[in-house]
């Protein structure tokens with residue numbers, strides 16, 4: 001494979017995250033060989049100890065910014081990357097750890113750590129785009145590996161990836177899934193959530209949890225009103241919007257409307 | 261499909277089973293209503309036993325529930341979340357493939373599958389919806405070859421509705437409840453304490469041929485009268501109503517009605533209404549390739565005017581607000597469609613009302629927007 005000397009160099013970076021999204025790349029078992037033929041995996045700590053120096057053609061960034069050190073590091077990565085793509089809800093919206101943004105993080109460190117004075121952390125967990133320019137954001141908690149391959153392939157061939165920003169309802173209806181909200185009275189976040197999972201939860205008779213964050217022009221207010229009609233408590237609605245994508249603006253604002 | 265006027269006949273409930281078997285041995289995949297995930301959907305059935313016998317549905321804006329019936333009717337419900345467009349105009353369809361060898365690129369079409377469908381239980385509104393999609397896809401000069409094939413290969417067993425649903429308004433749209441369009445056979449379920457039979461009307465030679473193998477008797481005047489009464493009752497019990505008199509003009513004259521803002525406040529722009537609608541036909545195409553760039557495919561998939569990307573042109577979406585998307589949908593369906601195709605785009609099936617997660621009711625919205633003379637009522 002050393003013959004592919006002009007393969008673009010790919011790097012995978014980790015910030016505050018669970019590693020699930022990077023693992024989606026390793027999860028591409030059948031396609032991994034094709035990926036490594038199409039790009040040179042130059043830096044991927046999770047997969048290999050061989051770490052090449054930059055600059056890199058493509059950087060996939062997982063995780064959110066939660067420490068002063070990381071807030072510095074992301075700038076270095078941006079400087080050494082031609083194209084920077086964030087993968088997953090942490091990198092794109094701040095992740096579940098952005099729940100700290102609604103509270104005082106000092107209180108947490110005092111409760112959790114024996115020596116909180118050693119903890120050097122920011123007050124907030126923020127998406128990569130709050131710090132540097134991001135070229136493309138891939139949604140999901142975790143991301144869908146088929147979408148990751150689609151993004152890499154589209155990038156290699158210079159076209160826009162097919163990762164539509166429409167609702168999860170679209171995916172439900174394309175698959176012929178029966179709507180859990182209308183037919184079962186189960187509250188579902190699908191109508192305000194960005195597609196990408198192929199309506200995984202509704203296909204198993206569960207309401208959508210909103211893993212892919214807000215769709216384009218989401219009407220969270222009307223959906224919350226509908227949830228209430230279905231009997232959801234304010235607390236349930238607040239928690240639903242305050243999840244993996246809690247700090248995504250539209251979800252954050254809706255959750256704040258349902259504060260006690 | 262040419263109309264072959266043949267005297268209607270009556271068959272026993274059991275004979276319906278034979279009818280399904282005959283279709284299967286003639287090479288058809290028989291598609292009919294069946295119960296899944298607490299809804300009556302359309303899918304392949306192996307036999308009459310797969311039909312939701314003894315079940316009904318209760319439909320209201322934003323709500324659909326299946327329930328047990330007091331009787332053993334085979335077709336005692338109305339339309340569900342699926343429509344026949346799922347088969348005739350599939351949600352995803354590969355249009356072509358391309359492959360590259362060296363500097364050569366070659367393209368190939370998918371062979372249209374020789375899949376023949378027999379649709380069992382096609383309601384009158386649905387026959388009208390199919391006729392509307394025929395107009396779209398079979399326009400002279402731009403015929404969709406695959407659609408033509410699927411359509412020509414389909415065998416249609418229509419069903420006269422013995423009951424109207426809570427969101428039905430075909431009577432207003434003059435599209436039902438009696439099946440009068442082209443069909444091969446049309447059934448009316450005749451069910452009472454002491455009988456369970458079907459009145460069968462024959463609408464084509466293929467229908468007549470199929471009936472040769474089925475035990476039947478000539479329909480009596482009494483049978484026809486029973487069926488007629490049933491249909492009159494259904495027509496009189498529509499869950500919804502829409503005044504179509506001058507509706508096109510009334511809607512086209514009111515692009516700035518404040519009701520558009522009110523409905524937009526409730527609309528999720530989720531696209532459910534358009535995808536369940538049996539006449540909505542819009543699609544997008546998506547290209548994919550393999551990582552090496554040696555093979556590529558073009559796919560067509562259902563799209564919706566409620567999606568921002570749908571109206572994207574260089575620089576942004578033409579319809580960025582939900583208000584403009586809802587207005588586009590409703591006025592196209594009920595008004596501009598008339599200019600474009602010569603009929604309304606709505607057949608009054610009520611799906612968009614039942615399957616809208618916030619229960620937005622097209623009959624209510626059209627009535628409010630079309631009544632500009634009086635101030636619009638409050639939305640709340």
Ligand code: SF4
Pocket residue numbers: 168169170172173178179180181182188189190191199202207208530532617
């Ligand atoms: S189940 Fe949820 S995602 Fe699917 S159509 Fe219904 S509301 Fe939309």
Ligand code: SF4
Pocket residue numbers: 533536537538539540593605606607608609610611612613622
């Ligand atoms: S607009 Fe609504 S009622 Fe009319 S045909 Fe479409 S889904 Fe049925």
Ligand code: SF4
Pocket residue numbers: 526527528529530531532533534566615616617618619620
């Ligand atoms: S009218 Fe109802 S189903 Fe249609 S896009 Fe709006 S909320 Fe969704």
